[in-house]
Amino acid sequence: MSQVTANPNVTTAAEPKVKSASPWVLAFRQVRQSKLAIFGIVMLLLMFLICFFGPFFSPYTIDTLNIRNGNKAPSAAHWLGTDNLGRDILLRVMLAGRISLLVGFVAMMVSVSIGSLLGAIAGFYRGWVDTIIMRIIDIMMSIPSLPLLIILGSILSDWKIPPSERIYIVMFMLGILSWPGLARLVRGQILSLREQEFMQAAESLGLRDSKKIFRHLLPNTIPIIIVNATLAVGGAILMESVLSYLGLGVVPPTPSWGNMISAANNLIDFQKRPWLWIPPGVCVFITVMSFNFVGDALRDAFDPKSKSKR
Template identity: 60%
Template sequence: MAVWCAFGPLWSPWKDDATDALMINKPPGEIHWLGTDFLGRDVYTRLLLAGRISLIIGLLTMLLSVTLGYLLGAVSGYLGGWADKLIMRLADLVMTIPSLPLLIVAGAMLSELDFSPDSRIYMVVIMLSLLEWPKLARLVRGQILSLRERDFMLATRVLGLSARRRLFGHLLPNTIPILVVMATMAVANAILMESALSYLGLGVVPPTPSWGNMMDSANSLIDFQRRPWLWMPPGIAIFITVIAINVLGDGLRDALDPKMKRGAK
């Protein structure tokens, strides 16, 4: 899907913003493989470019939330004390807030401000990242609390290894499997949340295409019933992408987790 979205538009004869008054709401055919929308734009080309935007938002959200959650979780689990209490109370506070209603309110506030379409993409990434990091932070903290009392960590203390070497050389590498799984889940969740926001008109806004605002173009009953090519392609793309990302995460976890390898034997 990522390769298709990245390179597909290069071979498309149509531009994503090219309109044609004579080709409005045309069904799929030889000229327009997935039909055209209410402005006569090629749905296939816009679907690919929308995929770029949605995947970029998912990846940027993953990088930001994983970096923040991983570091805070590691500090919380390793240091303990007041740092642990402060970080965990902050994580608990964020996790008690319903994500979608909060994003809807934040998106509505952004709609009142004069942000460019590109700036809105980065604002969506920041909002999603701030809601996603506590999940990873709590998991990493729990993993480190469990690992630091294991025999191999006690041995590192006896050997006199520095705190930095114990943390980065022995503790954090053992949290990689859970990091990989949570990173893939963060991408999938970000794509779903961005699609929901854009569908409501509060995320990525036209003319910048995303899978969510492409589905919003079929918001009338007539479009839903008679023009399925407007909403089915982005809906199917979201479904396939999210399922593929989750399967990839499970496969990487099985490949990286030593427990899984021992169980397979």
């Protein structure tokens, strides 16, 4: 193809180097304005660094038992004290953090992939496909999740699944229970996006359905997916804590914040040895709160209506 009206003096060198700002970049610039979001991001980064690298600097290992040294209050040797078996609480909190954060992320990823995929398919094809998916969602949403998780947890206990494998099952359980909310949101967005003129234009180019869904429609729903995913990580960590607290999620000896907090079940530990349960509790609190700050800031950044309020 030759050039009809090609501009002969096309110069690119003289142009100032300005990187094109994608809608995402613009939104993240907005997030940077929010102090709470910065606080949340910093706290989360700290939490990650401490949990994933901290254990390497600890003089103790997870198997270091010292029963004579059990239930000691915080000291120079054990900054956060020791538990009834003489294990270092600081180390256990960090290792538990790895597990809890991992559970949060995997559960979120399971939930986001199922939710956005099924939501997009339901919204794009409409008709009977939509009906089937939406009825499944209705059913999932009308089952109370806590009793269901408790039942599943006790089945797992009954089958005597080893604790190391059990955490993976917990991750998927949490993810599978939380996708319907996101699927609904994505479906709603896709339903309105598919009627936009640019989709008609995409259709007139002869694109396949998969291209239309994954390249043209889903990227437009990323704002709500990101917001939802951020909040879902916090939710999953909280839910994992609840389950582990009840002894049905991650079970000892694998530490998780939830099963460490369950020390508070014991009246003597609760009253006399707060170093057993306060550190993991504070960690859950800070982590979930930070995720929520970041999620809220992202929502404000992506929502055009909330910008004017400031």
